[in-house]
Amino acid sequence: PIEQAAGGKPLFVQDFLVDMQGPNYALAKALQKWRAILARQAGHVCSATVGPATLTESITHNRLIAAGLLGGKHFGLEVFDVSTSAALLAAMLIWDLAAPAGETAAHPATELRNPL
Secondary structure (H helix, E strand, C coil): CCEECHHHCEECCCCCCCHHHHHHHHHHHHHHHHHHHHHHHCCCCCCCCCCCCECCHHHHHCHHHHHHHHHHHHHCCCCECHHHHHHHHHHHHHHHHHCCCCCCCCCCCCCCCCCC
């Protein structure tokens, strides 16, 4: 666990890729992450929010991944429609870009315990 959440429960972060996403996707995501770290380190505001599980066309195209996501509700996983995720991520982007220093991890003045 990385810290205690409200109520004293441990808070976990998971960073992984599904093999079915392929090596090009893995490389693209790694480059995206590395570029965000470098940009923030250079003093730029860098919004790199990871979106929630979403039923995008590319996800539903793979029947196995789509079945896993749709079955996730039986295990407490909430999967969002594209419009809901887009609205949530747009709001997070606006907040990251407009928030004063120290109030969002996107701002380089905010100290992070881990750059990822």
